[in-house]
Amino acid sequence: MTHVIIAGGSLAGLVTAKAISPYFDSIDIFEADSKSEDLGPRKGVPQGRHVHGLLKGGANALINLFPDLPEKLEANGATSADFCRDVKWYINKRFMPRFSGSIPIYFQSRPLLEYCIREEVSALENVQIHYGTKVSDFTYDPSEERVTGVVTGGDHDTKYTHTAELVIDATGRGSLLPKWLKQKKLGEVPTENTVVNLGYASCFLKLPPDSSRDWSSLLVYPTGPTEVRGCTLVSVENDKWLLTLAGYHKDHPPADREGFLEFARKLPRPEVYEAVKDAEFLSEISLHKFPSSQYRKYFEMSDFPAGIIPVGDTNISLNPLFGQGMSVAILSATSLGDVLAQTDFADKGAYSRIATVYHRRLRQIFTTPWDLAMGQDFKYPETVGKKPFGWRIKNIFKDLILSSKSEDVIESFFKVVHLVDKEWVFYHPKRALKVLMTSNKQ
Numbered sequence: 001m002t003h004v005i006i007a008g009g010s011l012a013g014l015v016t017a018k019a020i021s022p023y024f025d026s027i028d029i030f031e032a033d034s035k036s037e038d039l040g041p042r043k044g045v046p047q048g049r050h051v052h053g054l055l056k057g058g059a060n061a062l063i064n065l066f067p068d069l070p071e072k073l074e075a076n077g078a079t080s081a082d083f084c085r086d087v088k089w090y091i092n093k094r095f096m097p098r099f100s101g102s103i104p105i106y107f108q109s110r111p112l113l114e115y116c117i118r119e120e121v122s123a124l125e126n127v128q129i130h131y132g133t134k135v136s137d138f139t140y141d142p143s144e145e146r147v148t149g150v151v152t153g154g155d156h157d158t159k160y161t162h163t164a165e166l167v168i169d170a171t172g173r174g175s176l177l178p179k180w181l182k183q184k185k186l187g188e189v190p191t192e193n194t195v196v197n198l199g200y201a202s203c204f205l206k207l208p209p210d211s212s213r214d215w216s217s218l219l220v221y222p223t224g225p226t227e228v229r230g231c232t233l234v235s236v237e238n239d240k241w242l243l244t245l246a247g248y249h250k251d252h253p254p255a256d257r258e259g260f261l262e263f264a265r266k267l268p269r270p271e272v273y274e275a276v277k278d279a280e281f282l283s284e285i286s287l288h289k290f291p292s293s294q295y296r297k298y299f300e301m302s303d304f305p306a307g308i309i310p311v312g313d314t315n316i317s318l319n320p321l322f323g324q325g326m327s328v329a330i331l332s333a334t335s336l337g338d339v340l341a342q343t344d345f346a347d348k349g350a351y352s353r354i355a356t357v358y359h360r361r362l363r364q365i366f367t368t369p370w371d372l373a374m375g376q377d378f379k380y381p382e383t384v385g386k387k388p389f390g391w392r393i394k395n396i397f398k399d400l401i402l403s404s405k406s407e408d409v410i411e412s413f414f415k416v417v418h419l420v421d422k423e424w425v426f427y428h429p430k431r432a433l434k435v436l437m438t439s440n441k442q
């Protein structure tokens, strides 16, 4: 009987459960939050109050795992859009051209997306979700140098030990794994932090009717160093709009309505303010602070133990402005499923090999989103962190792409941003030549 424990039942934990379910007899998910009875945000995922765009790369991987998801989302009121045509996107100080493209996407709130996935996972016969169950420790066998399970409960509750062949850590950015590894003298996780001091403020709105509105999302991406404020306005379920305002380096939107609208008025473009200035506020304004992007490189640790695998934000927590976090979590979860599909479990060293191959794949998954985010973040002199190799040259090339007259070039950029393609696609000689030939900057 093979058994897996997943700590954390949010996006990464749920998607991982589905991806690995064919390979194990039973999977227990331990989630600290109690079961939510409604579709609202929950305590363990406070960021769920803010816009959560699902990129096409993440959506593709998700739909591969959950083929009924699109119908489920639509039945719950999610809206669908053609990213190239229906999203009005200001980036690099201009609005991108809009055209019919091949990047269909869904818009919904984060709680709705999680709810639809959770319903699917709850229906799996070999998966059990235990709510209100906090993982407080991992158990370790030093003779075998492997994690053997988890401890639940703690301070005021009874403690229980649970054993498993494999433990998945999906407890997000606040994971106890880095500290635990250090305490066990298994090493310190090499971690990159890029300080952006981002502030978010979001609320649901009802927009006044406007027959000239020809978009279902309006994105304003600030370009450093001069533009520090950005926003996403998006049509979500139940005819609501969700507006997230954000500011880099401590220029943060406030939680009062007047200040919120005033912040919107001073965005780099007036369109958002014009769209929302007479809107009805349907919720309180929620705030969130995001100090830094964080990249924990478990794959660089020589003594990383067998029997435990980190997924989702535990590994990498990206500047949310670029909407990559969930997609990266989904891609890493599905990649674990792919690794398991090629594993011979009868082999004695199977579990250490799973970790080695999986970590190698993670590195490939993370490079594009991390580099894209860093390219934008380091345009601000206040950003503190390790600059990726060649970021300035890459930025110059991206400027050329973004000024291209060619829809094909623009769409290929969108596909990279959506994590459908890797960043190196830009630099293929044929593509690079086309970028140079079609750039408006020549």
Ligand SMILES: Cc1cc2nc3c(=O)[nH]c(=O)nc-3n(C[C@H](O)[C@H](O)[C@H](O)COP(=O)(O)OP(=O)(O)OC[C@H]3O[C@@H](n4cnc5c(N)ncnc54)[C@H](O)[C@@H]3O)c2cc1C
Binding pocket: 007, 008, 009, 010, 011, 012, 013, 030, 031, 032, 033, 043, 044, 045, 047, 050, 051, 052, 053, 054, 055, 133, 134, 135, 136, 170, 171, 172, 173, 200, 288, 290, 311, 312, 313, 314, 318, 320, 321, 322, 323, 324, 325, 326, 327, 328, 329
């Ligand atoms: C303001 C903001 C906006 C964002 N916008 C976007 C966006 O537009 N698009 C996008 O793709 N991503 C976005 N993200 C990122 C996205 O939220 C994360 O990447 C994603 O939620 C990662 O999922 P996860 O399951 O790894 O972690 P989390 O969603 O953080 O979940 C961790 C789970 O573990 C549980 N837990 C924690 N500790 C324990 C424990 N000890 N025992 C048991 N359970 C535990 C928590 O209750 C929670 O359910 C945004 C993030 C922020 C902060």
